[in-house]
Amino acid sequence: MKNTILKTLKSGSSVLTDFPANELLDSISEYLIHFVPQAEEGSPRAIVLCKNDEQAKLFHEQISKETKAIDLTVDLIFEKGNKLKQRNDLFDGTEIIVGTTKRVCELYFQNGFNIAKLKFFVVIDADEQMRTGLKGFLCRIGESLPKVKQLITATQTDEERLASYIEEFADNLILIESEEEA
Numbered sequence: 379m380k381n382t383i384l385k386t387l388k389s390g391s392s393v394l395t396d397f398p399a400n401e402l403l404d405s406i407s408e409y410l411i412h413f414v415p416q417a418e419e420g421s422p423r424a425i426v427l428c429k430n431d432e433q434a435k436l437f438h439e440q441i442s443k444e445t446k447a448i449d450l451t452v453d454l455i456f457e458k459g460n461k462l463k464q465r466n467d468l469f470d471g472t473e474i475i476v477g478t479t480k481r482v483c484e485l486y487f488q489n490g491f492n493i494a495k496l497k498f499f500v501v502i503d504a505d506e507q508m509r510t511g512l513k514g515f516l517c518r519i520g521e522s523l524p525k526v527k528q529l530i531t532a533t534q535t536d537e538e539r540l541a542s543y544i545e546e547f548a549d550n551l552i553l554i555e556s557e558e559e560a
Contacts, residue, residue, distance in 0.1 A: 380405040383529065384412065386552050387498075392528035394544060395554045396535050399502045403437060406500070407444030413498035413527065414473050417449045422472050422491060424498040427479040427516070429507050431456040437502065438476040450474055455481050479507055483515040486522070498527050505532035508539035520547035 386393050387409060406426070414423045426441070428434040438454040445452060455464045455477030461484075468475070468491040475482060475491070479501075485491065501507065507516065520543065528548050532540055535553060544551055 380408070382554055384409060386554060387527050387529065388412070390527075391550045391552045392530070392548050393554055394530045394532065394535055394548070394551055395556070396533055397531055397554070397556050398533070399433065399531055402502070402531055403440050406437065407441050409500075409529065410441060410474060410498065411445060411448065411450075414450060415448070417451065417473060418495075419471050421493065421495040422468075422475045423495050424474045424500070425482065425493070425496065426474070426476040426500040427482060427502065427507075427519075428477065429479070429503045429510070429512075431458055431478060433502060434477050441474060441476055445474070452476060455485060457481050461485070479512045479515045479519075483519050486519060493522060494524060496524055496526050498529070499523060500529045500531075502531050503533070504530045504543070505534045505537040505540045508537060508543070513539050513543065516543055517547070523547065525549070 383393050383395060410424050426437055428437055434454060434456045438452060442452045450473045452474045453467050453472040455475055457478050465485055468485060
């Protein structure tokens, strides 16, 4: 599954998968390193949106550990964190933003960072985020995205709000189901 996702992303397509978020945790850094191979000053080149603070912290910890060797800056943006400090950290420059959908969107629309150089956009548990009222935030940021590779995970890939989001914001999307490599 992990190799299929990376091959599909490399081919120029974006991916929707029902691969569980906790299993994706082990391979997310590999995908990020492929699209953000070295440190550069300026705007973020990858954003990982999580459903809650706990998930954001978990992904941030894993990504930070795996990308430390190539000196990538990974900033954690989450609801219970200090918004001013998070905004200042983004102004200082970062390669990868990991955070909750709502807080990342809030900071983005407060001119907290520029996404012109973005190459990779990840939404973890998108169906659950849609069900909990975050579709508006996802759509608002989706409207601003440059042409980027997207990795969207969802346990229910046929969720109606998710299908609507994909139709509008995810070009050339390929569904990869976990049963394919079982």
